[in-house]
Amino acid sequence: xxxxxxxxxxxxxxxxxxxxxxxxxxxxxxxxxxxxxxxxxxxxxxxxxxxxxxxxxxxxxxxxxxxxxxxxxxxxxxxxxxxxxxxxxxxxxxxxxxxxxxxxxxxxxxxxxxxxxxxxxxxxxxxxxxxxxxxxxxxxxxxxxxxxxxxxxxxxxxxxxxxxxxxxxxxxxxxxxxxxxxxxxxxxxxxxxxxxxxxxxxxxxxxxxxxxxxxxxxxxxxxxxxxxxxxxxxxxxxxxxxxxxxxxxxxxxxxxxxxxxxxxxxxxxxxxxxxxxxxxxxxxxxxxxxxxxxxxxxxxxxxxxxxxxxxxxxxxxxxxxxxxxxxxxxxxxxxxxxxxxxxxxxxxxxxxxxxxxxxxxxxxxxxxxxxxxxxxxxxxxxxxxxxxxxxxxxxxxxxxxxxxxxxxxxxxxxxxxxxxxxxxxxxxxxxxxxxxxxx
Amino acid sequence: xxxxxxxxxxxxxxxxxxxxxxxxxxxxxxxxxxxxxxxxxxxxxxxxxxxxxxxxxxxxxxxxxxxxxxxxxxxxxxxxxxxxxxxxxxxxxxxxxxxxxxxxxxxxxxxxxxxxxxxxxxxxxxxxxxxxxxxxxxxxxxxxxxxxxxxxxxxxx
Numbered sequence: 205x206x207x208x209x210x211x212x213x214x215x216x217x218x219x220x221x222x223x224x225x226x227x228x229x230x231x232x233x234x235x236x237x238x239x240x241x242x243x244x245x246x247x248x249x250x251x252x253x254x255x256x257x258x259x260x261x262x263x264x265x266x267x268x269x270x271x272x273x274x275x276x277x278x279x280x281x282x283x284x285x286x287x288x289x290x291x292x293x294x295x296x297x298x299x300x301x302x303x304x305x306x307x308x309x310x311x312x313x314x315x316x317x318x319x320x321x322x323x324x325x326x327x328x329x330x331x332x333x334x335x336x337x338x339x340x341x342x343x344x345x346x347x348x349x350x351x352x353x354x355x356x357x358x359x360x361x362x363x364x365x366x367x368x369x370x371x372x373x374x375x376x377x378x379x380x381x382x383x384x385x386x387x388x389x390x391x392x393x394x395x396x397x398x399x400x401x402x403x404x405x406x407x408x409x410x411x412x413x414x415x416x417x418x419x420x421x422x423x424x425x426x427x428x429x430x431x432x433x434x435x436x437x438x439x440x441x442x443x444x445x446x447x448x449x450x451x452x453x454x455x456x457x458x459x460x461x462x463x464x465x466x467x468x469x470x471x472x473x474x475x476x477x478x479x480x481x482x483x484x485x486x487x488x489x490x491x492x493x494x495x496x497x498x499x500x501x502x503x504x505x506x507x508x509x510x511x512x513x514x515x516x517x518x519x520x521x522x523x524x525x526x527x528x529x530x531x532x533x534x535x536x537x538x539x540x541x542x543x544x545x546x547x548x549x550x551x552x553x554x555x556x557x558x559x560x561x562x563x564x565x566x567x568x569x570x571x572x573x574x575x576x577x578x579x580x581x582x583x584x585x586x587x588x589x590x591x592x593x594x595x596x597x598x599x600x601x602x603x604x605x606x607x608x609x610x611x612x613x614x615x616x617x618x619x620x621x622x623x624x625x626x627x628x629x630x631x632x633x634x635x636x637x638x639x640x641x642x643x
Numbered sequence: 644x645x646x647x648x649x650x651x652x653x654x655x656x657x658x659x660x661x662x663x664x665x666x667x668x669x670x671x672x673x674x675x676x677x678x679x680x681x682x683x684x685x686x687x688x689x690x691x692x693x694x695x696x697x698x699x700x701x702x703x704x705x706x707x708x709x710x711x712x713x714x715x716x717x718x719x720x721x722x723x724x725x726x727x728x729x730x731x732x733x734x735x736x737x738x739x740x741x742x743x744x745x746x747x748x749x750x751x752x753x754x755x756x757x758x759x760x761x762x763x764x765x766x767x768x769x770x771x772x773x774x775x776x777x778x779x780x781x782x783x784x785x786x787x788x789x790x791x792x793x794x795x796x797x798x799x800x
Binding site: 389390391392393394395396397417419420421423424427428529534536542545546549550552553554557558559561564565567568569571 | 682684685689691692693694695696697698699703704707708710711712714715716717718719721756790791792793794795796797800
């Protein structure tokens, strides 16, 4: 089945979504093809591979990819597939390698992808052109502030266009470092759940659920900091934003400014002191330094698979319609006191690991949603909260109150555009579809 | 069997039973005020100053963990895990200050929402004598699967 037989306009409207979008295998295959095998997908961060030869195994949709820094220091995305008979050439999730050698027949590639050796090459009668048989590059690669994105389609909108207003939020995340750089070598939490991948992206940028799902942890925090945790209240002055292109966020900046006590619960810059602010002012000037410190990072989804929350880079990996894996990579700030980075790590451990006080409770909700979705008599999910009061901000974003479902509507409206081919469709394919429609 | 060995076994079995039965307060009472409870992730010998852990709790954080689990709204433990674990391969060393460094293996069967999981690992306790028994001042748990996908580790290990 192709998208021509799935009526996405009926399944997704402004205020509701049909449960089939979380259950239907044809829709899932269509998502892999259109969103993950065509559009821009987050792969990794250059701060994970600082030295020549450093690499990480990743996926773009289902395609296994090696993110590697070659001997000349250039970061590359190579498909992990031998050009001979397709076996993966690298098996270990992370490491440092000068060569990738396919164990099947021994074809060996340099860490820039070039094919360097073929076993018993004379058996090809001189016809084998090694220079044409390097590991295939991911057709398009782009980076922003060290965030590496890839697209398996040879053409489409640029990464710059795709990121759009999300770039400013990525800046806030990275600029917390007085050197403007992240160290992303602090390990990874890996969790999975029996549910659709979109449950994670809807939830990560949802300001409506925290007071409920995370009540147990918020009570512990309130007791410790002796300050009410009110940013997720129905009357909070915190905001939700749809930045366009499916990128959405919780915006704590206005709340933090009014609270005048810096970022609320997230441990992004706890432990900061005058030395830290001084270093920030030296780097960015007072106005920008205070803007960055007040924001305390960001709380952002870069559609479709990158989430920045607190200190972490979170990556969503769809596996099947009802099974998803999620990877959390905490970051350290370059140029800050060790204590500040330790505070970032401990804050992360406490909240987001498998034994943390936040993420496991969200995962439990995903399981409950996915189970409930199978009661399909009344199949609609409602995303109408705050629809009557959302507005357009001067910066072009759609803005709502902290508990409004502005982010979810932003995700779904973009999802529909991608799935119906309105965006990111290579030109030749658009032509083919026009021809098919004319027939 | 030495007197230490017998006392240590009794203590570890009791701790195991309290964890199995989600006896949060009683388990917490086994710890000293200067406690450190550490479950590394990704590898056994990670550096907590540079890397994340599954758990890295001092006494105050441990108290918060227990308060949360007892709140009735910690949904990752609603329903609670049903568990039984076996403790074995106990080896005891004496530290310079008289505390005991006890290494033991565990195998834990955990059931939740009709799904039964198997966890295994090695625990390294540092035990301080108190009266006839011990208190835990340091516990490090080396999970066999600490570099794998783990969905829920909100029960006591």
